[in-house]
């Protein structure tokens with residue numbers, strides 16, 4: 471069991487999209503995956519269904535101590551569960567993320583999910599504050615999406631600094647990789663940013679998989695599904711997340727990989 | 739070299755990574771330059787206009803044969819692609835180098851170039867730069883063209899996944915340098 475945080479300094483770079491589609495791809499590869507929404511805006515719920523966006527969740531655990539197990543929403547894909555944010559009054563966002571900042575509550579989710587899940591993926595609000603830092607403190611690994619556009623790329627160094635600061639305080643968190651998102655190869659500046667990062671960053675810090683800018687993501691969010699479930703024959707873009715999941719798996723430390731090597735029951 | 743869009747300073751990056759204990763495989767090395775070997779350490783020193791110090795003494799480049807250039811390029815490419823089989827064809831479509839790529843596939847990459855002529859005409863451009871052909875069993879042959887001083891040269895490589903645009907550009911730059919003397 472390990473925690474995996476999807477985090478970035480900048481907003482709107484595709485964190486939630488990556489968290490959802492990567493979780494789906496990992497679950498399909500046999501990792502029992504629990505996707506936890508730590509964004510007070512409830513981004514995962516908003517990406518899926520109205521019902522999920524109104525369901526009780528993390529907030530209920532934080533404030534009312536509702537046990538985690540009862541808050542997890544099982545999906546139709548076996549092995550993929552979601553812990554939604556829960557209802558948070560608009561003026562409570564700060565209190566909510568501050569309540570998660572030390573990582574204790576988010577770490578406890580892993581303990582509660584032990585045996586049922588192999589990975590806990592945390593989607594986070596943008597910026598290295600509150601819930602995002604909490605998720606990183608509770609995680610062994612971080613994946614940081616960077617939008618393939620100049621301003622996002624200029625903030626890349628920030629993730630290294632944050633990880634360094636956390637490690638200096640004794641949190642053994644590792645950067646699994648930076649993931650280029652919304653790459654638009656037909657736009658010169660987007661491609662130029664990608665090339666710049668390919669040339670500048672060490673290969674082991676940048677995923678080979680990149681997420682192209684693609685209208686399928688808009689369609690998928692309108693339909694409330696991961697891109698892999700958009701239709702019977704998913705758009706080719708869905709394969710990017712299979713590739714990412716495979717690459718991610720290859721980057722895990724051997725002991726993290728072991729967890730999923732237990733037999734997976736075909737029938738209960 | 740175009741200025742860095744990400745504003746990442748390689749020195750600062752290196753320092754930061756070592757400070758926080760992130761080990762580094764190193765970026766894909768830039769294609770070999772056939773200019774004199776850089777003195778060390780700095781992978782590819784940016785061409786900083788040196789206003790203060792006196793200009794360095796003229797350096798007569800060692801003459802490196804084309805065969806040697808191709809060999810260096812091939813070894814560099816091997817690292818970049820983790821040993822993908824490859825071939826290089828000259829503007830006449832004759833194979834000038836082949837490493838591991840079965841001949842029919844190498845010739846196919848040449849035939850593709852020919853076949854693309856009308857398409858280039860239709861598009862009104864010579865810039866159709868690469869094509870990926872799926873063979874079987876998930877094998878892909880990616881053909882990358884580059885206009886060099888001796889004409890269009892085609893590189894065929896067999897890969898499981900197409901190289902990303904950034905790597906294609908690096909490969910192109912490397913291939914261009916082979917024939918640029």
Ligand SMILES: Nc1ncnc2c1ncn2[C@@H]1O[C@H](COP(=O)(O)OP(=O)(O)OP(=O)(O)O)[C@@H](O)[C@H]1O
Nearest residue numbers: 481482483484485486487596652682683684687691
């Ligand atoms: N690869 C892509 N191609 C096209 N649109 C995308 C892509 N990825 C994400 N989007 C769209 O961009 C918007 C922002 O994406 P997303 O919500 O995943 O970003 P985020 O980083 O989670 O944002 P926030 O910082 O607000 O949490 C969404 O409307 C999403 O559908």
Ligand SMILES: [Mg+2]
Nearest residue numbers: 485486509513
């Ligand atoms: Mg989000």
